[in-house]
Amino acid sequence: MPQIQPLLVVAAALVDADGRILLQQRPPGTSMAGLWEFPGGKVEVGEAPEAALIRELNEELGIATHASCLAPAAFASEPLGERHLLLLLYVCRKWQGVPEALHATALKWVRPSQMYALDMPPADLPLIGLLDALL
Template sequence: MAVLVADGDRPREGLQDGQARKVVDVAVGVLVRADGDFLLTSRPPGKVYEGYWEFPGGKLEQGETVEQALRRELHEEIGITLAAVHPWKVELVDYPHALVRLNFCKVFEWTGELHMREGQLFAWQRLPVAVRPVLPGTLPVLAWFAAERQFAGATHTSE
C-alpha cells in the first residue's frame, strides 16, 4: 500500500542501512482535451502495479529537468510531441518499492496520434473515472480536479 507523504514530512528510514530512502523524481503529464476529458494509461505488462491506471510519464534521467523528461517520456511511451508544459503540483508518494516525487504538469496541446508503445491501454476520462484500479499516486490529481470543478461551479453560481 502506498502512503501519500505531506510536504515537509521526512521519508521513512530504510530498513537495511538506516539511511533515508532515496527519492525518485518522476515527470507526469496530465493531458487535458478542450472538452475537459483527461488521459489515463494503464501500467504496462511486467511493471510494478501492472494494469493500474495512471497519468503517463516517467523517471527523470541524470541532468534532465521535469519538462525535458516529460517530453521524452511521452514521446517514447505514447508517441506524441508536447506543446507548452505547465508545471502544476508536486506530490510525494511512499510506495513499498520506492519513494516517488511526482511532478505533475498540465498539457493542453500536443501533436501526433496516441500510440501505446509499451503494450498499455489508454482511456479519456472525466470525473468520476470509470477505469479501475487507479494507482495511488493518481488519486490526488482526481481530488484536485474535483476541487477545481467545485470551485468553478461555485464561481459561476455567485455571478
C-alpha cells in the same frame, strides 16, 4: 535514520477539447500492472523535469509537445519500497500527433470525476480531486 533516496517522476494530465484527461494502463509484467496512470516516467540524472516529460510523452505515446505547453499543476509524495516517490504533475493542452499506446496496454480519455472509480497508483489518487477542481 537511514537515508531515503527520492525517485523523481514526471507525469502529464493531457487534456482534450472536451476537458477529458488521457490515462494509460500499466502493462503486464511491470510493477502495479493493470493500474491506470497519467503518462510520464522517471527523470534521468542531469535532465530537467520538463525535458524528461517531453521525452517520456514521445516514447510512451508518440506525441510531441514543448516546455511552454506544460503547466505545473501539482505534486504527490508517496513511499515506494526503499525509495520515496516524488511525482510532479503537469497539465498539457497542446501537443502534436495522436496518442498511441506504445508501452501501455490501453489508453482511455476520462473526466476527472470518472477517475475515482478506476484502479490507480497510490501517488495518483490525491491528484484526482485537484484536477476535478481545476478543470
